Amino acid sequence: MSELIQSSKVTGLTKVNDFVVKFANVNGSGSASANGMFAKAVFRMGIPISPHNIFPSNIQGLPTWFEVRINENGYLGRREGVDLIVAMNEQTIGKDISSVVPGGYVLYDSSKILPNELLRDDVTYLPIPLKDICLEEFEKPTQRQLFKNIVYVGALSAFLNIDFKVLTGLVSDQFRGKEKLILPNIHALELGYQYASDNFECPLNLRLEKSDKNKGKILMDGNTATGLGSVYGGATVAAWYPLTPSTSVVDSFAKYCKRLRIDAGTGKKKYSIVQAEDELAAIGIAIGAGWNGARAFTATSGPGISLMQEFLGLAYFSEVPIVLFNIQRVGPSTGMPTRSQQGDLLCCAYASHGDTKHVLLFPANPCECFDYAASAFDIADRIQSPVIVMSDLELGMNEQVCDPLNWDDKSRYDRGKVLNAEQLEEIEKYGRYLDSDGDGIPYRTYPGTHPHKGSYFTRGSSHDSYAAYTEDGTVYAEVMDRLTLKMKTAVSYLPEPVFSETTSNSFGLAFIGTTTSAINEVLDSLAKKGIALDTMRIRAFPFHDSVTEFFDAHELVYVIEQNRDAQLKSLLKIECNIHEEKMHSILSYDGVLITAQHIEKSIIDSMIDVDASGKVPA
Amino acid sequence: MQAEKFPRKTAAIMSYINKPKFRHPQMQTNDIGLTRRDYEGTLTTLCGGCGHDSISAAIIQAAAEMSLEPHRVAKISGIGCSSKIPSYFLSKAHGFNSVHGRMPSVATGANIANKELYYVGVSGDGDSASIGLGQFCHIVRRRINMLYIVANNGTYGLTKGQLSATADLGSRTKSGEESQFDNIDMATLAIELGASFVARSFSGDKKQLIPLLQAGLSHKGFAFIDVISPCVTFNNTDFSTHGYKNTWENHIALSEVDFVPMREEITTSYAAGKEKEITLHDGSAIHLHKTGNDYDPTDKENALHHINAYKKQGKIATGLLYINQSTSDLHELQETVDKPLNSLGNLELCPGSEALNDINNTFR
Numbered sequence: 001m002s003e004l005i006q007s008s009k010v011t012g013l014t015k016v017n018d019f020v021v022k023f024a025n026v027n028g029s030g031s032a033s034a035n036g037m038f039a040k041a042v043f044r045m046g047i048p049i050s051p052h053n054i055f056p057s058n059i060q061g062l063p064t065w066f067e068v069r070i071n072e073n074g075y076l077g078r079r080e081g082v083d084l085i086v087a088m089n090e091q092t093i094g095k096d097i098s099s100v101v102p103g104g105y106v107l108y109d110s111s112k113i114l115p116n117e118l119l120r121d122d123v124t125y126l127p128i129p130l131k132d133i134c135l136e137e138f139e140k141p142t143q144r145q146l147f148k149n150i151v152y153v154g155a156l157s158a159f160l161n162i163d164f165k166v167l168t169g170l171v172s173d174q175f176r177g178k179e180k181l182i183l184p185n186i187h188a189l190e191l192g193y194q195y196a197s198d199n200f201e202c203p204l205n206l207r208l209e210k211s212d213k214n215k216g217k218i219l220m221d222g223n224t225a226t227g228l229g230s231v232y233g234g235a236t237v238a239a240w241y242p243l244t245p246s247t248s249v250v251d252s253f254a255k256y257c258k259r260l261r262i263d264a265g266t267g268k269k270k271y272s273i274v275q276a277e278d279e280l281a282a283i284g285i286a287i288g289a290g291w292n293g294a295r296a297f298t299a300t301s302g303p304g305i306s307l308m309q310e311f312l313g314l315a316y317f318s319e320v321p322i323v324l325f326n327i328q329r330v331g332p333s334t335g336m337p338t339r340s341q342q343g344d345l346l347c348c349a350y351a352s353h354g355d356t357k358h359v360l361l362f363p364a365n366p367c368e369c370f371d372y373a374a375s376a377f378d379i380a381d382r383i384q385s386p387v388i389v390m391s392d393l394e395l396g397m398n399e400q401v402c403d404p405l406n407w408d409d410k411s412r413y414d415r416g417k418v419l420n421a422e423q424l425e426e427i428e429k430y431g432r433y434l435d436s437d438g439d440g441i442p443y444r445t446y447p448g449t450h451p452h453k454g455s456y457f458t459r460g461s462s463h464d465s466y467a468a469y470t471e472d473g474t475v476y477a478e479v480m481d482r483l484t485l486k487m488k489t490a491v492s493y494l495p496e497p498v499f500s501e502t503t504s505n506s507f508g509l510a511f512i513g514t515t516t517s518a519i520n521e522v523l524d525s526l527a528k529k530g531i532a533l534d535t536m537r538i539r540a541f542p543f544h545d546s547v548t549e550f551f552d553a554h555e556l557v558y559v560i561e562q563n564r565d566a567q568l569k570s571l572l573k574i575e576c577n578i579h580e581e582k583m584h585s586i587l588s589y590d591g592v593l594i595t596a597q598h599i600e601k602s603i604i605d606s607m608i609d610v611d612a613s614g615k616v617p618a
Numbered sequence: 619m620q621a622e623k624f625p626r627k628t629a630a631i632m633s634y635i636n637k638p639k640f641r642h643p644q645m646q647t648n649d650i651g652l653t654r655r656d657y658e659g660t661l662t663t664l665c666g667g668c669g670h671d672s673i674s675a676a677i678i679q680a681a682a683e684m685s686l687e688p689h690r691v692a693k694i695s696g697i698g699c700s701s702k703i704p705s706y707f708l709s710k711a712h713g714f715n716s717v718h719g720r721m722p723s724v725a726t727g728a729n730i731a732n733k734e735l736y737y738v739g740v741s742g743d744g745d746s747a748s749i750g751l752g753q754f755c756h757i758v759r760r761r762i763n764m765l766y767i768v769a770n771n772g773t774y775g776l777t778k779g780q781l782s783a784t785a786d787l788g789s790r791t792k793s794g795e796e797s798q799f800d801n802i803d804m805a806t807l808a809i810e811l812g813a814s815f816v817a818r819s820f821s822g823d824k825k826q827l828i829p830l831l832q833a834g835l836s837h838k839g840f841a842f843i844d845v846i847s848p849c850v851t852f853n854n855t856d857f858s859t860h861g862y863k864n865t866w867e868n869h870i871a872l873s874e875v876d877f878v879p880m881r882e883e884i885t886t887s888y889a890a891g892k893e894k895e896i897t898l899h900d901g902s903a904i905h906l907h908k909t910g911n912d913y914d915p916t917d918k919e920n921a922l923h924h925i926n927a928y929k930k931q932g933k934i935a936t937g938l939l940y941i942n943q944s945t946s947d948l949h950e951l952q953e954t955v956d957k958p959l960n961s962l963g964n965l966e967l968c969p970g971s972e973a974l975n976d977i978n979n980t981f982r
Contacts, residue, residue, distance in 0.1 A: 270966055272730045272949075281723040294727075314717050404978040407970065447692045447711070452688075
């Protein structure tokens with residue numbers, strides 16, 4: 001086998017710091033930490049990377065992939081095609097090998113002979129007898145299984161020119177406190193490195209060179225940043241129900257609370273985490289705590305959002321601040337639980353029956369996950385209404401290179417309009433829902449504040465300015481109108497869109513969240529073709545006026561989003577009165593991150609249509 | 619904050635009925651200088667003779683006698699006739715009328731945010747035994763320190779008389795609909811799930827209900843009282859097990875309870891074997907008058923046995939059914955700080971930039 005490969009006349013791809021490596025594994029085989037080690041090693045070599053987990057809703061035995069895009073220019077979106085596959089899964093090996101671009105490489109376990117039908121004459125095979133090496137070198141069955149993964153990382157180190165010291169450093173970091181594990185792991189890395197060096201010409205033409213592009217940067221996933229942001233934002237109550245892909249938000253909150261929220265004197269906890277019986281209870285607990293003056297959140301995904309609808313209406317109408325993290329996955333129904341989508345925009349913007357509207361924030365990177373998590377608690381307190389942070393699986397569960405998280409020690413929590421006992425003393429008659437400031441935001445009180453002033457009855461039924469039950473239609477309508485005004489006021493507390501410098505009066509791009517990762521690549525590529533585009537990254541709903549102005553300033557705006565029904569476009573139409581002809585949808589909804597190639601092709605195709613007919617099809 | 623931002627209320631926006639402010643000059647005040655009036659709520663909008671109004675009245679009297687500070691109480695309910703009750707007592711307390719069947723989760727969150735208040739949850743049999751049965755079970759398991767009252771009438775009043783899940787097999791409503799299913803007994807369920815204080819009473823029996831409410835409020839942990847509270851409009855027939863007639867005739871007190879607030883020195887002595895005194899965490903006490911049936915409310919198995927045995931005879935076991943003072947509440951289990959979580963500010967909660975820089979370094 002080895003001879004056959006060596007005599008192959010294929011010229012391998014020559015690429016430095018710009019390629020895609022994909023690992024095809026069986027889930028539950030311990031590959032995740034080895035693959036993560038590979039990604040981190042490239043990151044530590046200073047080269048921008050973006051790893052993407054494509055995993056099943058399963059614990060053991062099904063196919064899982066880990067795709068790492070390496071790009072010196074910092075293009076961190078997904079790219080179609082694979083340059084090197086590590087094919088470790090017999091169930092999918094055929095498909096995996098065929099996913100490799102011509103000239104690419106296939107690393108596989110040659111302990112078993114590769115069937116003839118899997119041999120391609122336009123790729124280079126890198127056979128490593130992983131199983132045999134591990135059988136010979138390790139005694140315990142679990143080690144023999146797990147170290148296969150480490151051995152291939154060692155081999156990749158030789159093939160791709162990964163600094164071996166970086167890898168051994170990572171092993172030491174990873175097993176700090178479990179020193180016994182360091183030596184066998186390093187040994188496994190050496191075995192792979194040695195085998196590759198002895199049997200192949202290393203490094204390959206596809207290889208890495210140290211760079212300095214990651215100076216100061218960190219490699220973090222969005223959910224970790226979200227949990228940490230909640231700690232910094234002053235959340236004391238987290239109520240949740242386990243649901244992929246939101247679970248790691250609460251895991252992160254718990255981890256950092258254990259480290260940062262223990263009272264030094266007593267060892268007691270300055271937080272409470274409740275794993276509720278379902279999502280209804282989870283949001284109910286958050287609402288009870290928010291009503292009683294604690295900063296509270298819940299984290300969930302699509303199915304949980306569906307269950308939380310009734311409570312979201314209650315919080316909107318009775319004006320209780322809570323923060324909800326929606327780590328979106330593919331719906332409808334159970335959908336694809338471990339794939340990503342931006343499919344909950346409409347059902348979150350207007351969640352619950354009756355006339356409602358909710359603030360949505362759209363983070364695009366871990367830094368924003370941290371910042372928005374922290375500021376969501378301020379916004380919720382200020383507007384006394386739910387704030388939904390719309391992340392997704394792609395952002396939440398995959399590591400991303402980003403700027404370090406930042407906190408201004410001078411900042412103080414904004415608890416909004418809350419009256420204390422002294423302030424209540426000065427008031428003749430307190431009205432919970434009186435719009436005293438004309439901004440639609442009334443003053444609230446916490447239970448227990450004053451012996452005989454400031455109490456009120458919170459209810460989801462129709463109420464007047466004094467929180468008393470009413471069936472008077474005029475009074476009801478006044479409250480509803482005030483809530484409309486409140487949402488207008490809310491916009492001033494929300495992050496403005498991010499605009500590129502104006503280069504074109506003709507075409508613009510509008511997008512949110514994880515679509516952002518593809519945009520620089522699209523712009524650079526189109527610029528080379530002489531096409532200039534302005535961009536608007538929307539970061540919050542309800543929209544700022546500047547969103548409408550962007551549409552006014554351009555002939556046509558491509559609205560790019562990751563769902564089937566163009567939900568962002570619908571929101572723009574409903575809220576900003578943008579005319580259908582001003583918008584051209586670019587959609588992606590296969591569950592994996594939208595690519596620059598897809599966006600670019602869609603734009604060019606639409607422009608060809610323009611040339612032919614003189615009019616862009618909507 | 620300007621006082622004039624909150625103008626005096628005008629008649630035009632008054633859309634609910636306030637009770638008259640008149641107070642009899644000789645009305646008695648309690649230890650903290652409040653009269654019964656200070657514990658009242660708005661005028662009831664329930665049907666005349668509704669058992670629920672007796673529950674409101676009992677709560678008012680219980681709280682006034684205990685000298686509870688009204689504003690230190692938070693009243694939380696779900697949806698239904700029962701869930702209107704919090705409007706009719708303690709208007710100086712904050713109230714929260716939430717969504718159907720979800721009072722337990724809202725109460726849980728509220729309790730977590732501030733452990734220093736008294737929490738009174740009021741629910742009904744539709745609210746807690748049907749749509750909210752899951753939440754009921756889990757709040758019991760979570761040992762929230764509160765008093766949870768179910769105003770149990772075996773029927774859905776607000777939707778005009780459908781049978782509820784607590785209606786006994788064979789019980790008939792006014793429309794003649796007969797229950798074909800076994801009932802859910804909230805009290806035995808609560809005992810089985812680990813509630814540390816479980817009682818049952820009858821809205822018509824003020825003498826029994828008031829001390830139970832007081833003991834439930836003083837009890838540290840999850841206190842549950844199932845109050846049979848007849849629906850005069852839809853479920854008060856001679857064929858209804860939740861009607862006044864059946865409840866008067868068939869409720870049997872397994873234990874009779876007196877409540878002794880902590881301020882009162884306990885001087886009375888009781889004949890040995892006839893009485894039992896249980897001191898609660900806040901220093902108050904309950905006196906159990908044995909009723910000659912050898913009932914021990916600290917024995918879980920025995921409690922379940924007695925309740926079920928009476929049920930077989932068509933009797934409703936009432937009184938203090940079970941008490942266990944050795945359990946911890948959620949705050950103790952979670953080891954939360956002594957100060958209420960809602961009182962913690964920036965200094966106590968925000969770890970600051972230096973800690974964040976250290977964290978950043980672990981992601982490089």
